[in-house]
Amino acid sequence: MHPEILRIMREKILECKKENKIIFVEIQLLFEVQWEKEFDYILLVSAEKETQIKRILSRDNRSKEEALSIINSQMSLDEKKKRSDYVIENDGNIQDLEKKVDDFLKKIEFENILKPILN
Structure with missing residues (x-):
């Protein structure tokens, strides 16, 4: 970078x-x-390997082998999850993701309101 x-x-x-x-x-x-x-804080929005492959194929006009190469060249999803504070699973459609993001925003807003009170 x-x-x-x-x-x-x-x-x-x-x-x-x-x-x-x-x-x-x-x-x-x-x-x-x-x-x-x-x-x-780190929020990871993750998707299973098969979902990632499907999305790469439909978005980037690449072969399945190229998609797998891209995914396999990155840190494993399990390792990323271990290093993240929050994880949103994104294997569904856009509406599912929007709901999960809304729920997450409510959660952190609640935590930010309570943090000064609890400390």
């Missing part, structure tokens, strides 16, 4: 923190580029 991207990302995060905003950053290879320490 390019150092300039990291610099800009850090600036944006600082701006949001000053305003007590929650910020989400999408990084495909977060653990592989070792940026996980840049964030307070």
